[in-house]
Amino acid sequence: MRCLIISLFVVVSFTSCSSLTIVDETTKTIEQNTIINPYFSDPNYDYVYETSIEAYGNHFSGILIVKKIGETKHRAVFTSIFGGTLFDFEFDNEKFIVHHVVKQMDKKIIINLLKKDFRALIQEKNITFINYKKVNERIFKTKQGKRYNYYFYNDSDKKLQRIQQTSKRKEKFIIDFQNIENQIAENISLRHQGIKLKMEFKLLKK
Amino acid sequence: MKKIIPFVLLLLTAFILNAQETKLSADEVIIFKEKISKAAKENKTISNSFEQIKHIDFLSNDIISKGALFFKAPNMIKWSYTDPYLYSVIFKEKRLYINDSGKKSDINLASNKTFKKLNDLIVKSVNGDMLLDGEQFIVSYTQTKSIYKTNLIPKDKKLKEMFDTVQLEFDKKSMLVVNVKFIEASGDYTLIRFTNKFVNKPIADEVFNN
Numbered sequence: 001m002r003c004l005i006i007s008l009f010v011v012v013s014f015t016s017c018s019s020l021t022i023v024d025e026t027t028k029t030i031e032q033n034t035i036i037n038p039y040f041s042d043p044n045y046d047y048v049y050e051t052s053i054e055a056y057g058n059h060f061s062g063i064l065i066v067k068k069i070g071e072t073k074h075r076a077v078f079t080s081i082f083g084g085t086l087f088d089f090e091f092d093n094e095k096f097i098v099h100h101v102v103k104q105m106d107k108k109i110i111i112n113l114l115k116k117d118f119r120a121l122i123q124e125k126n127i128t129f130i131n132y133k134k135v136n137e138r139i140f141k142t143k144q145g146k147r148y149n150y151y152f153y154n155d156s157d158k159k160l161q162r163i164q165q166t167s168k169r170k171e172k173f174i175i176d177f178q179n180i181e182n183q184i185a186e187n188i189s190l191r192h193q194g195i196k197l198k199m200e201f202k203l204l205k206k
Numbered sequence: 207m208k209k210i211i212p213f214v215l216l217l218l219t220a221f222i223l224n225a226q227e228t229k230l231s232a233d234e235v236i237i238f239k240e241k242i243s244k245a246a247k248e249n250k251t252i253s254n255s256f257e258q259i260k261h262i263d264f265l266s267n268d269i270i271s272k273g274a275l276f277f278k279a280p281n282m283i284k285w286s287y288t289d290p291y292l293y294s295v296i297f298k299e300k301r302l303y304i305n306d307s308g309k310k311s312d313i314n315l316a317s318n319k320t321f322k323k324l325n326d327l328i329v330k331s332v333n334g335d336m337l338l339d340g341e342q343f344i345v346s347y348t349q350t351k352s353i354y355k356t357n358l359i360p361k362d363k364k365l366k367e368m369f370d371t372v373q374l375e376f377d378k379k380s381m382l383v384v385n386v387k388f389i390e391a392s393g394d395y396t397l398i399r400f401t402n403k404f405v406n407k408p409i410a411d412e413v414f415n416n
Contacts, residue, residue, distance in 0.1 A: 046265045050291050052306075061293060061306050067264050075264055081271075081293050083260045083388065083396030084368050100392060103367055204269075204290050 020169050022150050023132045023139050033128045035140050035151055037160055038183040040122045043068040049188070049201035051078070056196045062086065064201055066122060074122045075099075091119055094145075117190055117199075120149055120165050121175055147172065170194060227355065230347035238347060238354055245381035252277040252382070253404040258287075259397040275400070282414045296414050303416035310416050343372070352378055380405070 040047055047066040052059070065077040073092040079085050088099040096115055105111070126149065128140035140151040144165065152162040159180055165172040171193040179186035188201040230238060254275040259268045273287040273294075286294030286305075296303040300316040342365070343358035354376040360366045368390070375385040382405070386398045 044266065046267055046269075048269055059306065059309055059311070061291075063260075063269065065262060065265065065269065069264055077262060079260065081287065081291070083258055085390055085392075085394065088392070100390075103364075 020166055020171065022164060022166060022171075023134065027132045027134060029131050029133075030129065031131050033131065033140065035126050035128050035142070035153075037122075037124055037126065037151070037163070039160070039177060039180075039185045039188075040066050040068060040074060041124045041183065045184070047184075048204045050204055052200045052202075054196075054198045063204075068124070072125070074124075076118050076122060087114065089115070089118065091122055093123075113197075116144070116147065116165070117173065120144060120163055120173075121188070121190065126151065227348040227350055230349055230354075234349070235347050241381050242376070249277075249382075249405050250279045251404075251406055251409045253402075253407060253409060254400045255402040257399045257401070259399070260394075261397065262394045263392070276409050276413050278409050278411075278414065282411075284414055294416075296416055298414050305416050312416065349378075353384070354378060 045068075047064075049064040049066075051062045051064045053062070061081055063079045063081065065075075065079070067075050069075050069090075070092065073090065075088065075090050077085060077088045085100055085102075087101045087105060090097040090099060096119070098111065101111065123144075126140075126142040128142050128151070130141040132139040132141070136155045138153045138155060140153070142149045142151065146167065148166050148168075150162075150164045150166070151160060152164070153159065154161050159177075161177060163175040165174075173190055173192045175188065175190045177185035177188055184203065186203040190199040190201075192198065252275070256273055256275055258271045258273070260270075261268050271287050271291070272289040273285070275286075276282075276284040281297065281299075283297040284294060285296075286292075292305075292307045294305045296305075297315075300314065302313045302315055304311045304313075342362055343360055345359075346357045348355045348357070356374045356376070358372040358374065359370070360372070369388045370391050371387075371389045373385070373387040373389070374383055376382065377384050380403065382400070382403050384400055388396045
């Protein structure tokens, strides 16, 4: 774990600061809208995903559990395959509560990273300020703290396919939603672009 | 990986159920411990099916997984999930072998002091000695007509962080564990129910190959 933290620091510190183009800026319109990420929006559904994490050559498996517990509130719990809770977070727009985290993961850098990752993954209602139009695609830009999220919707079926998070200058991570049925994504991947961290989520069907 | 080992370890204590409960007297505790020791010596192999129930208060339904457990004296253990995912761990010759949906890896438990201590603890748990020495846990004992129930509160800081209490329930006839419940500080718990227990039925060594 210590090696991981040092590696994270090194990578974060030395990643180059190139300018960033996610979408063709000539297609943009300035417009405020509320867009929906529907994949964790049913308060009556327990979202349970088998999770596989690859971090710096290490592999780890667990279970991700997400539940909508209020109009804007979600709980996200991650357990080991054996059932023990590794972290238990609550998200409510900008509010964030750590209900539990095991000591090995109780480091600011790790919690901040997970907070940003899971907020982007879960947050249902998002206010956009720039919209883009591409062939077969609509893209919406939102702000998350000091970072930006780009929401990619497919034009044909209007489904949310991808969320990409960036800082002003750097790409941070990409979330892809696949095999979508009844507003539930059976497969989700979250790939970091600056650090060697990848998470894959597979829906555990009831 | 270090994180999962205490969980594996405590799950494995299951080797060695709620009506009206009464506290065991000092004499009854001695008899209980003797029965555990005797069963541990006699049980050369154990095959078990299990159901793991993860209860989180805010969820509508518990999360259920199923699998099998194999033990072969003196120290081969396999804990494997078969539904809804494939995942297994094998303790053999001071190594921990992991098969994560076909991704195989192993850890040398002897190369690291903490792992060595954990490995010793696993062997102790299998023998039932863990309950006897009171070194790792504060133990209290209750019983019903058909069940002995032990309440274990970890003394070890690392274990304590992960759960408040572990409850082991032993069937009085077989002296095998029927239920293990790991209760976390939040009140959420993981309950493991054992069924189809076979004792001293031959198990091929191949079962313990990763």
